[in-house]
Amino acid sequence: MPTKKLHTLFLLLLAQVISAQTTNEKLLIGKIISNDVAVEKVNILNATTGKATVSNELGIFNIPVKIGDALVFSAVNLETKRRIILEEDLSQERVLIKMSERITPLEEVKVNQNPNINAENLGIIPYGQKKYSPAERRVHEATTGSGIVPLNPILNAISGRTTMLKKEVQVEKKERLLLQLDGWFEEDYYVNTLKIPADYIKGFHYFLIEDTDFVRALKAKNKTLTQFLIKGLALKYKDSLLVEQK
Known part of the structure; x- marks a missing residue:
């Protein structure tokens, strides 16, 4: 052709x-x-x-x-x-x-442009003074006094107020840990990976902050270590739930 x-x-x-x-x-x-x-x-x-x-x-x-x-x-x-x-x-x-709106990330806002200027440098508080939380401050006030025989600590000890205030400090610390733990892992991780029922996640949080090693890793913001520890703690928690349900 x-x-x-x-x-x-x-x-x-x-x-x-x-x-x-x-x-x-x-x-x-x-x-x-x-x-x-x-x-x-x-x-x-x-x-x-x-x-x-x-x-x-x-x-x-x-x-x-x-x-x-x-x-x-x-x-x-x-x-x-x-x-x-x-x-x-x-x-x-x-x-x-x-369609979704485009989110434009904002530049980091630095609140304190002069980090070296603080209450100690300005003479508002003495250098090295311990900073207390509200509950810790109440314990400090209840256990310290003035004069030859400080009556305030003695009276508080007799009345049991000091013991009560110390318990408040422990509660306050646990609340801070729970606040830090909230959002540390996604709910999907608890439910699908650890097999913790959604209704029991909050209870599992309380269980976690009773473990010394986990708390230490959480305070250090060591996500890898907390993930390692949480798997074993999840098994223990689920075992405890089975015992309670019997």
Whole structure:
């Protein structure tokens, strides 16, 4: 067959392929929302064909597509979204596209630009003075006094007030540990990895802060060590639950 005829035949076949691809296209109608609110002026690009459009004030758009086309949705204040067109998309009257707001991280704000300036440097408190929590301060006041025979500590000891205040200090420390532990691991980690029922996670927290090694790792913010310890403690906690349920 002459070369000219082969070239003509190739062009005819190519035209048929292009025509078939175009015939398979369908007008996709969709609506774009963000936080349940319609979004206008979102750019929609069919990355496969190069065709593009923009959503209107109601968030509505339409663009020719076929199965397998890749659509790219972008806007200045939204996270870019990509979607591959499936057969089910073409069977719907309107496709709903949900987009998320773009979060711009703020620069670190330094509250104290002069860390060397503090209450000690300004002479407000003496150098090296111990800093007490509210509960620790009450214990300190109850166990110290003035004069030859400090009556305040003696009276508090007799009345039992000192013992009560010391218990408050322990409670306060445990509250700080619980606060630090809250959010240290995701709920999914407790439920799916450690197999702790969701209703028992808070109780498991109280169980954890009774373990000296775990508390030491938690205070040191050693996540690797706490993950190692928590697996063994989870087994002990679940065993204790089984005993209580019998």
